[in-house]
Amino acid sequence: xxxxxxxxxxxxxxxxxxxxxxxxxxxxxxxxxxxxxxxxxxxxxxxxxxxxxxxxxxxxxxxxxxxxxxxxxxxxxxxxxxxxxxxxxxxxxxxxxxxxxxxxxxxxxxxxxxxxxxxxxxxxxxxxxxxxxxxxxxxxxxxxxxxxxxxx
Numbered sequence: 435x436x437x438x439x440x441x442x443x444x445x446x447x448x449x450x451x452x453x454x455x456x457x458x459x460x461x462x463x464x465x466x467x468x469x470x471x472x473x474x475x476x477x478x479x480x481x482x483x484x485x486x487x488x489x490x491x492x493x494x495x496x497x498x499x500x501x502x503x504x505x506x507x508x509x510x511x512x513x514x515x516x517x518x519x520x521x522x523x524x525x526x527x528x529x530x531x532x533x534x535x536x537x538x539x540x541x542x543x544x545x546x547x548x549x550x551x552x553x554x555x556x557x558x559x560x561x562x563x564x565x566x567x568x569x570x571x572x573x574x575x576x577x578x579x580x581x582x583x584x585x586x
Contacts, residue, residue: 440492442477442484454478461496465504473499533574537561 441460445451455476463471473496477484484492523530529546531539539562542554550570557565562574 440489440496445476459484459492461492461499463496463500463503465500465507469503469507471503531562531566531574533562533578537563537578539565 440462443458443460445455445457447455456479457477459475459477461473461475463473475492523541523543526543527545528543529549530541530543531546531550532541534540538559539557540559542552542557544554546552547554550566552566563571566574
């Protein structure tokens with residue numbers, strides 16, 4: 435995705451000039467193909483041009499702002515997906531416990547709390563063998579071993 439360079443437009447409005455705006459710098463921001471914005475700054479000197487170094491600095495600022503806006507959009511997307519996942523997890527009529535590759539509990543729904551008599555707040559990010567009731571942990575271990583061996 436190419437980043438368009440900044441544009442400088444003279445200000446012809448006498449009231450704006452009296453307030454100190456002699457030119458406006460338009461700074462394009464784009465963080466994906468469908469999301470664009472424009473930042474504006476004004477030049478207060480009567481000379482309506484800027485140096486190459488200032489132009490480069492302003493373009494770098496645009497790229498940083500675009501990257502920050504892209505990150506914000508991604509965080510919003512992740513938050514939406516997390517909320518969607520949490521809603522599904524909570525509304526499934528089964529007890530569900532999800533494990534990380536290092537055997538830590540990374541998700542647990544309220545049905546699992548009820549079935550296994552545990553509290554989600556106490557077992558999240560803990561090793562399942564340490565925090566689940568021993569019979570349940572033994573079944574988990576057996577299932578994991580079977581899966582790793584490729585057994586049904």
